[in-house]
Amino acid sequence: MTTRRPAVLAIDGGNSKADVALLAADGTVLGAVRGPTISHQAVPLPEATSRLRMLIDQVRIAAGAEASAPRISVACLAGADYPEDLRLLRGMFREAANGGDVLILNDTFAALRGGASRPWGIALICGQGINGAAVAVDGRRVRFAGVGDIAGDWGGGASVGMAGLAAAVRGRDGRGPRTALERTIPAAVGLRRPDAMTHAYYAGHLDEERVRDLAPVVFATAADGDAVARSIVDRLADELIVMAAALARRTSLVRRDPEVVLAGGVFKTNEPGFHARLRAGVTAAIPAARIVRLGSPPVLGAALLGLDALAPSGAAPARVADRARADLDAWSATARVEMPS
Structure with missing residues (x-):
């Protein structure tokens, strides 16, 4: 010992x-x-x-x-x-x-330091929720509140799952464009129609957490070519890009070569369009940025x-x-x- x-x-x-x-x-x-x-x-x-x-x-x-x-x-x-x-x-x-x-x-700062090779850089967090943090070269730390809608947050697996269900319901009842989500979202919980999901949720037979776990279904439906699902996935990528750009400006990293650490379960998706859009947007905002995945605890x-x-x-x-x-x-x-x- x-x-x-x-x-x-x-x-x-x-x-x-x-x-x-x-x-x-x-x-x-x-x-x-x-x-x-x-x-x-x-x-x-x-x-x-x-x-x-x-x-x-x-x-x-x-x-x-x-x-x-x-x-x-x-x-x-x-x-x-x-x-x-x-x-x-x-x-x-x-x-x-x-x-x-x-x-x-x-x-958020543990994710940043754990994924970066230097004490400074940017982290984007996308698990059930969404957040971001950055550390400047001089050590200044900034981040977002990350407390939900009241702080202007949208994104993460929960937001994507709920948006997928909403799009399925609206497509079915005529308020929105038709979408394969009308089929794939209810099928993921063993049902046939979006309105059956809302009924089950209202009656207490479908847990909110189960709805919030539907992000992989939205990503898969987007990968299969559905335009509505793609718009949800694109919205998430765009939100992460905006966060990275804002953090870079606030820490004077736009003209440097920061590592941008991706941490959280949503980044494990293999959906290529999401990663391509995210990478293109981040490098457009921060030209010398290098995107890395957090692979350590x-x-x-x-x-x-x-x-x-x-x-x-x-x-x-x-x-x-x-x-x-x-x-x-x-x-x-x-x-x-x-x-x-």
Whole structure:
């Protein structure tokens, strides 16, 4: 069992799970654990705090570092949106981490740092929802609120799925153009007509989450040549392009060569038209941009942010970053969510 002193406690906390890792200063992962969500928006704060403490205890035991505090703790969290969130979370994490500096950021920044080869760049997040973040060369951080319609957000799997159902209903009842979605959307839930879906939803027999999971059906229907489905997919690509362009302007990256990190389940689609439109639009707005996919667990981003903070240059050396990436990729390949004991 190793007794090397941990340098970084890295935490990525989403709405469904949390990853916690301890790393040495050379990037070696001393221990890592995956547990249930610690989001204060998903579970009551006392429960979130209790889960966090237990996960940190578990990872310290795994690392053989039960009594040793890290030099810095970095937590990238869903729900770290506004100053009041950050104040609440900073206190919660400072107590649980048992010493050292604490940095709390929105989880979009973990995706950015985990996918980029440098501390600066742009991230586009497209899972169930949509968001974006960027870090300027001088370290300034910007992002969107990412809290839904009230903040002008449209996009992500949920928006695409709901738009697909709406288009199917409107095509069927005459308010919109006819579309193959009238057939493919209800078929995905074992029904024959769009109006049967709305009836099932109204009666409580069809869960809203099932409707929000229909994005792959919309992408597949677009790939088969349906114009209405294509318009939905194009709208999503265009929204992501607008986000990337806005982030680049706000961080003075338009004339530089930023990596644009794509993170989230929607980007796993193989629909070629979506990716072609997105790539063309991003490079039109940011000519030297390089689009990359996030292939590592987001907790890597939290780890690299901590290692960056400890580096005299402000950026973890490549060999340190590469070791952290390799270790966390290997761990994540077999990690499962476990309730703390």
